[in-house]
Amino acid sequence: MKNFLKLFVLLFPLLLLTSCFDILDKVNVKADGTGEYTIILNASKSKTRLASISKMETINGKKVPKKSEIENKINEASKIFKGTPGISNVKTSMDFDNYIIKLSCNFKQIENINAGLEQLKAKHILGKMIPTQIYSQSLQKKSLTRNKVNTFKADYDKMGKADREVFNDAKYTSIMQFENTVKSQTNSSYVLAPNKKAVKLEADILDLIFQKKQLQNTILFQ
Numbered sequence: 001m002k003n004f005l006k007l008f009v010l011l012f013p014l015l016l017l018t019s020c021f022d023i024l025d026k027v028n029v030k031a032d033g034t035g036e037y038t039i040i041l042n043a044s045k046s047k048t049r050l051a052s053i054s055k056m057e058t059i060n061g062k063k064v065p066k067k068s069e070i071e072n073k074i075n076e077a078s079k080i081f082k083g084t085p086g087i088s089n090v091k092t093s094m095d096f097d098n099y100i101i102k103l104s105c106n107f108k109q110i111e112n113i114n115a116g117l118e119q120l121k122a123k124h125i126l127g128k129m130i131p132t133q134i135y136s137q138s139l140q141k142k143s144l145t146r147n148k149v150n151t152f153k154a155d156y157d158k159m160g161k162a163d164r165e166v167f168n169d170a171k172y173t174s175i176m177q178f179e180n181t182v183k184s185q186t187n188s189s190y191v192l193a194p195n196k197k198a199v200k201l202e203a204d205i206l207d208l209i210f211q212k213k214q215l216q217n218t219i220l221f222q
Contacts, residue, residue, distance in 0.1 A: 043100070117131075187216060
């Protein structure tokens with residue numbers, strides 16, 4: 001469990017029990033730099049298996065997290081985000097019938113999200129290896145950057161076979177929507193929307209771990 005938490009945040013403890021899950025990471029940025037951040041864990045494809053596992057105490061030698069434990073961690077994260085300057089309207093939802101967990105908030109500037117993640121790390125809710133300086137923006141230069149993050153391949157290689165299998169069918173989607181029109185971007189793996197006001201990256205999580213796809217991208221606006 002501790003190795004797994006080095007890779008992912010508190011929202012994902014049940015992912016240890018299934019390899020069929022999706023993560024959606026979404027930001028919506030207005031022209032003045034304010035916006036909304038959302039992260040969604042969707043393990044509904046494995047809900048039948050997870051419903052059975054949730055009744056167990058352990059599986060493969062690992063403690064199965066209880067509903068109350070997950071709720072407590074998510075509520076703690078919500079409280080910390082609410083106390084981060086520049087972040088407001090923090091909302092969480094937990095659908096334990098379909099195993100969908102969501103956290104969203106508004107920000108005055110996108111770097112506030114970085115600060116919120118730093119606070120989670122300081123409170124030991126995030127693992128030490130979790131990147132926190134994810135976004136940066138310059139209104140003067142009309143640019144927004146999704147920063148480069150370290151690879152987790154070394155941590156992945158240290159995992160046992162059963163833990164590595166968690167990632168086999170796991171998917172990750174990043175969506176960035178804008179009020180301004182995109183002029184250019186540095187990462188062609190992100191698909192530009194026809195209206196040029198959004199970019200989207202879809203990847204297998206294993207491709208990100210092995211750096212077959214990169215998350216970093218600098219976007220320039222008209």
